[in-house]
Structure formats: structure tokens, C-alpha cells
Amino acid sequence: MLVRGHWSIENKLHWHLDVTFKEDASRSRKGNAPENLNILRKIALQRVNLQKDKLSKKKRRFKAAMNTNYIKEILRI
16 A cells, blocks of 8 residues: 555655656656756746645646746746
């Protein structure tokens, strides 16, 4: 039961990384690049999750790419 719970959490995180950031399509494979990008994606996903609006994570990411005020709000600059 404990193992199943772990994989449930792992699958949910991986699914969000793949759907929101298209992680499985990433072409970085050499050196530390895959691990570094994975860490940055997890940080970005956590920041996007903190937003309190009714948009999906994928739409929040797109809105942040198109609107500098929104990304500042996400980053709390």
C-alpha cells in the first residue's frame, strides 16, 4: 500500500510536468542539462500552483509567457 501511494504521487507530478511543460519531448540529454531543467520545471510548476485563479496550470504558463505583469505576479517581483 505504501508503494502504491508513492507511485500515485510520482505519477501525478510527472503527468503535470509532461502536460504543462512537455518534459517527455525535451531533447536535452547530455551532461547535467536534463537534471537542471527538471529542477527548474519543478520550481516553475510550484510557482504556478501557488496562483489563486481559475486557470489551468497549462493556461497559467501560457498567460505568463504572454503577459509580463502576470509573470511578475507569479514570481512576486
